[in-house]
Amino acid sequence: MTKQTDAARAAEDVPASQAGAQQAGGRMCADDRRLQIVQVALRLFSERGFRGTTTKEIAQTAGVSEAIIFRHFATKDDLYTAIIDYKGCAGLGASPVSAAAERPVIEQVCHSVAAAVEGSDDLAVFEGIALSMLEHHRGDPDFLRLLMYLALENHSLAQLFWDKNVRVLYEFLGDYIRRRQREGAFRDVEPNAVVRVFVGAVIHHSLVNLLWDRDPARRIFDVSNEEAARGFAEIVLRGVAADPSAKDSDSK
Amino acid sequence: MTKQTDAARAAEDVPASQAGAQQAGGRMCADDRRLQIVQVALRLFSERGFRGTTTKEIAQTAGVSEAIIFRHFATKDDLYTAIIDYKGCAGLGASPVSAAAERPVIEQVCHSVAAAVEGSDDLAVFEGIALSMLEHHRGDPDFLRLLMYLALENHSLAQLFWDKNVRVLYEFLGDYIRRRQREGAFRDVEPNAVVRVFVGAVIHHSLVNLLWDRDPARRIFDVSNEEAARGFAEIVLRGVAADPSAKDSDSK
DNA sequence: CGATTACAAGTAAGTACTTACTTACCTTAG
DNA sequence: CTAAGGTAAGTAAGTACTTACTTGTAATCG
Numbered sequence: 001m002t003k004q005t006d007a008a009r010a011a012e013d014v015p016a017s018q019a020g021a022q023q024a025g026g027r028m029c030a031d032d033r034r035l036q037i038v039q040v041a042l043r044l045f046s047e048r049g050f051r052g053t054t055t056k057e058i059a060q061t062a063g064v065s066e067a068i069i070f071r072h073f074a075t076k077d078d079l080y081t082a083i084i085d086y087k088g089c090a091g092l093g094a095s096p097v098s099a100a101a102e103r104p105v106i107e108q109v110c111h112s113v114a115a116a117v118e119g120s121d122d123l124a125v126f127e128g129i130a131l132s133m134l135e136h137h138r139g140d141p142d143f144l145r146l147l148m149y150l151a152l153e154n155h156s157l158a159q160l161f162w163d164k165n166v167r168v169l170y171e172f173l174g175d176y177i178r179r180r181q182r183e184g185a186f187r188d189v190e191p192n193a194v195v196r197v198f199v200g201a202v203i204h205h206s207l208v209n210l211l212w213d214r215d216p217a218r219r220i221f222d223v224s225n226e227e228a229a230r231g232f233a234e235i236v237l238r239g240v241a242a243d244p245s246a247k248d249s250d251s252k
Numbered sequence: 253m254t255k256q257t258d259a260a261r262a263a264e265d266v267p268a269s270q271a272g273a274q275q276a277g278g279r280m281c282a283d284d285r286r287l288q289i290v291q292v293a294l295r296l297f298s299e300r301g302f303r304g305t306t307t308k309e310i311a312q313t314a315g316v317s318e319a320i321i322f323r324h325f326a327t328k329d330d331l332y333t334a335i336i337d338y339k340g341c342a343g344l345g346a347s348p349v350s351a352a353a354e355r356p357v358i359e360q361v362c363h364s365v366a367a368a369v370e371g372s373d374d375l376a377v378f379e380g381i382a383l384s385m386l387e388h389h390r391g392d393p394d395f396l397r398l399l400m401y402l403a404l405e406n407h408s409l410a411q412l413f414w415d416k417n418v419r420v421l422y423e424f425l426g427d428y429i430r431r432r433q434r435e436g437a438f439r440d441v442e443p444n445a446v447v448r449v450f451v452g453a454v455i456h457h458s459l460v461n462l463l464w465d466r467d468p469a470r471r472i473f474d475v476s477n478e479e480a481a482r483g484f485a486e487i488v489l490r491g492v493a494a495d496p497s498a499k500d501s502d503s504k
Numbered sequence: 505c506g507a508t509t510a511c512a513a514g515t516a517a518g519t520a521c522t523t524a525c526t527t528a529c530c531t532t533a534g
Numbered sequence: 535c536t537a538a539g540g541t542a543a544g545t546a547a548g549t550a551c552t553t554a555c556t557t558g559t560a561a562t563c564g
């Protein structure tokens with residue numbers, strides 16, 4: 001009954017190397033099964049935390065017996081690190097478990113930034129970065145949740161993520177602001193303070209959406225990512241604009 | 253051996269109604285014991301999460317047998333909610349477990365706001381709120397961590413905390429901004445966007461300090477709370493200031 | 505070709521241990 | 535004495551992980 005339902009849900013996660021003909025409970029080659037278990041475990045860990053998820057639950061959701069989890073992964077911890085590897089955690093030192101692994105977060109952000117920087121339009125830069133981050137967070141909520149768990153548990157991977165992603169973003173934005181200050185476009189404020197406000201707003205927005213604002217009926221942040229990104233960029237940019245009435249010189 | 257050490261640590265948490273002569277394992281009146289257990293559990297929960305902390309560990313750290321935890325609290329969940337009550341989680345529906353309980357978070361913020369509002373100085377209001385929040389978070393990191401765990405585990409208490417605290421703050425600031433807009437002091441931006449930027453910056457700052465920036469040698473946010481609060485308030489206020497060169501007119 | 509073999513994928517039913525919670529019994533202040 | 539604070543030693547229900555066994559597939563060989 002529930003097993004049927006779980007098996008059906010698990011089927012969505014099947015890598016689909018020969019999808020369609022495949023039942024969740026059916027036979028599967030080792031790599032596909034491994035990948036499927038990783039994907040199921042990622043979802044469950046991010047929903048209930050590492051300790052809050054049992055290997056039995058993972059097995060049931062994947063539609064297999066518990067024992068085959070331990071055929072593919074020596075321990076539950078092994079499964080945990082396999083997830084991190086699978087997410088290709090921004091060059092965390094490990095190679096992805098599969099070709100399907102996603103690219104590091106920061107690359108996406110930098111790409112969008114690079115494109116925006118071309119026009120040297122401040123609003124486009126900040127809006128682009130904000131939107132890119134918001135979209136990424138919304139598109140992969142599991143990862144954000146997992147990262148929060150990692151950070152709370154003081155896992156070293158969280159520190160590495162900071163260094164490889166957030167720190168890079170901070171330094172990029174800091175440099176950008178300093179440059180614009182030298183060019184006279186921004187007033188003389190502490191660049192890091194501006195960065196903290198901007199990045200803080202974006203991340204906080206994603207976190208609230210992720211953790212608190214799930215029920216659509218009682219949304220407090222009932223704006224699209226586009227609106228939010230634009231709002232953040234506008235307010236922060238106006239906050240650092242060089243001079244009165246010079247505010248619209250660059251944008252639009 | 254470890255029991256001795258734990259007992260010594262637990263002694264720090266003893267309410268000290270007749271402190272000094274008290275061994276952790278010694279006899280204690282029910283209220284004191286209850287309070288001590290709550291304090292120990294709060295620390296452990298915030299370090300390892302609810303599921304990651306066993307009642308046995310709590311008992312050992314408190315220097316008592318596991319059974320007395322269940323004399324004072326019917327279930328582990330009961331202990332959990334007692335912690336929330338103890339922290340005076342903004343009238344979550346229960347009265348504090350003891351007279352020593354702290355006041356609700358939001359009250360502290362509102363107090364500081366009320367004081368600042370007197371002078372109707374925008375900068376003082378925003379700076380005051382930011383500083384109050386930052387100081388509160390720094391002074392009680394356990395609570396922030398516990399709250400993050402609550403939110404990640406999708407505990408209903410997290411929702412309640414949102415409603416009773418954050419939402420109140422959001423609405424207060426939103427109303428404040430709308431009022432100042434009507435008075436012509438602020439320009440016509442979406443008030444909620446401003447609030448999100450401001451509150452986001454503050455909370456993000458606290459979270460980063462709590463989760464990532466613990467090692468003083470590699471701090472990225474190496475500013476005092478006062479500096480941070482002032483920086484956040486200045487940038488956001490300048491971002492919503494009504495007119496060029498009107499920035500000092502409002503602080504009458 | 506069909507039968508045999510080899511082996512990976514899969515499972516049911518454990519094991520050893522931990523968990524939240526209980527029971528029956530002490531101990532001591534008032 | 536009595537009642538409340540405290541405990542040692544449980545219990546039932548998990549928990550991660552193992553064992554002994556079955557099945558599907560596909561290459562090998564008479």
